[in-house]
Amino acid sequence: MAEQYWIGGFFIDLSRNQITQNKQSQIIAPKALAVLTYLAENQGKVVSQDTLLTNVWPDTVVSPNTLQRSIAQLRKALGDDSKVQIYIKTHAKQGYSLECDVRWHDKASSSKADPADIDCAGDEAVEASLVNGADYETNTTAKPESSQPGLGLMAIVLGIVFLAVMGASYLIPEQTSKLSFGELRSLTATDNKELAGIYSPDGQYVVFLRYSGEFCQNNIWAKNIDTQEESRLTENLGSYGSHSFSRDGKQLVFIESADCNKPITQKQCYKLMSFDFHKALETPQSPSLLMECKNSKIIKPKWLNNSNVALLQEFSNRWKLASYSIADNKSTVIYERQDxxxxxxxxxxxxxxxxxxxxxxxxxxxxxxxxxxxxxxxxxxxxxxxxxxxxxxxxxxxxxxxxxxxxxxxxxxxxxxxxxxxxxxxxxxxxxxxxxxxxxxxKRMLVIKGHYDSDIVSVPLSRIKQAQSQNLSVLERSILGEDSAILQPDGELIAYESERSGDEQLWITGGKGSRQLSRFPMDTDINGMEWAADGTSLLVNANYALTRVYLDARQQSFPLAYPVAELFQWDSNNNSALLLVRIKGVLTLAELNLASLELRIINDKKVNWADKSESGDLVYIDDMDRFWQSGPAEDLHIEALDGQGRSERRFLVKDNVIYGVNDDFQLWSYALNGDRFELIGELPDNVDYLTDIDQTQLLMTVRVSAKKEVAELSLSE
Structure with a gap:
């Protein structure tokens, strides 16, 4: 099979995993290119999904969603989409076909392209420049030789200069990375979540965290790369963080966190711990305490060559890089930024x-x-x-x-x-x-890979009150994340976030099928979305910026000088949004006027989630899981909700009533007007958080599986 070919004006180079047009190259996943190549070999024919899966993924069981993601990636690279199908056409319940003519590149043949050979709108200049290694001359009319000797000499000089430049281009290294990766293999493929992988200094072991979903804690493990033997290093489960080896490989240092007995400024206390690595390989160890922080957060310890431990320490929402001397039991600041x-x-x-x-x-x-x-x-x-x-x-x-x-x-x-x-x-x-x-x-590198699989479910409130919420009605399901479902005001639609197309996108469902509404780029992060009051558009926080997306797919951007970490609430009638923004690196609760783009700072507290009631009251939960309500002179602590909040779970405010889920997975409500607390009923223990509620039903995101594993990428030779 040829390593290179053309589809219209697109040059496909399988040896480089590239699709190029107008000298702009895109790197494409090898399996996606294999799909394109199989379609090209069967140009004009309808190829079934089963045939593509069999030929592209031989001896491997994959779902049709994997193929669909490859098709979506190819369409994006070729300028197609699911509606405008110039290149790859979908045939309902049959498969796919490549509609454009294909020209296979034979290195022994002429490199010139014949525009008549290409059926789709293409760019033959790209083909010629790629094959010849020079700019394509658009004016191909023959020119008479010059009779002036000076011009001939000049042509020779220019030719020498041209050859020198071309030769130098081969001698000067390309201004691109020298890293190129080949093989990928899993190291810790189990039913648990594994993360925070590092190598031992001698390269013989991989040390990682193995998380227990049943107990919501983890242990530290080691794996011998040669023998594949695994050893549990910690004696008991705990909330352990990232870890680091001493230079000689004898000691391992890490952070352990736990609820403070008497919290003052923060709910969690942090301990810097260590143990003897070689002893732990023989018998799981109870780590030794090096340092404890009750009023500051510490993360990411790194053992320095001078035997000190570097770590990040947070005070008042700002991080400092500190160096801790184990011998002197003393910390000094290495680096900080006041601005x-x-x-x-x-x-x-x-x-x-x-x-x-x-x-x-x-x-x-x-x-x-x-x-x-x-x-x-x-x-x-x-x-x-x-x-x-x-x-x-x-x-x-x-x-x-x-x-x-x-x-x-x-x-x-x-x-x-x-x-x-x-x-x-x-x-x-x-x-x-x-x-x-x-x-x-x-020569190789550890990565953490995996996926999160969640569903959108609806539960009638009457069923929760009757303790029958275990039988959930799944509204949207794929093998990837479905999240953040919200009800259209006075309508039948539900908007939600989904990764089913390969990236986080905004989707709409009306109960009879779904459609993708947004076309955000690869590796998009969506952190919050809200309906307009009239139900004709949504405000979405995508890639840390606000975008208004209409039901006809039109978009309106709101250029803000600061990154938006979270969109909590949108009041489209007053044209304002409640946000968590990052100002000079510090997360700050603020309200944005979308018309003037003026930002009003609300407070400088650590806020994990916030919302507004219909009467305009602000409700938020801080990093100690305490609920607060805005008051006439100062924020008021809602003591009735102490012990009911969880930082990782959202709450809702509807009709001046707060709804939330506590540690026992109980749905509760609190009436802001009447100061009345009520336990409504039990929810399944795989509920991640509430997303919306009305008079009859509750929408939630439920976790199906959360997979993480340590894998290894090898460098290409």
């Missing part, structure tokens, strides 16, 4: 350097390179390419390539140079992968 905030950091044992990402006063993201004593060696603004949303936070780690870090945005991998340059280095992945960490040898 911004720290996003993330990583440490290189080999170079004894810290790479840190932060937000500065100008709202932009920067990459700083530091010495462990805090000396800043360089600071550059990160230059985001078009593939990454402007406000998306990134978490880069060191790579084996000099002066380059690596990070993931979900289904794409990138490098980040010390001077802020970002380059796409990999194929779009079939499912999200994050937390890339390189092996000490630099």
């Amino acid at each position: 911004g905030n720290i996003i993330d950091y990583d440490y290189s044992v080999a170079d004894d350097l810290i790479a840190l990402t932060s937000i500065h006063h100008d709202g932009h993201y920067y990459i700083e390179v530091l010495k462990p004593d805090g000396q800043v060696l360089s600071s550059h603004r990160i230059k985001y390419p078009k593939e990454i949303a402007n406000f998306k936070l990134i978490y880069p780690n060191f790579s084996p390539v000099e002066n380059q870090l690596v990070f993931s945005t979900g289904r794409q991998l990138f490098t980040l140079s010390y001077d802020g340059q970002v380059s796409n280095i990999s194929l779009p992945l079939d499912e999200p992968m994050g937390s890339p960490v390189f092996h000490p040898g630099g």
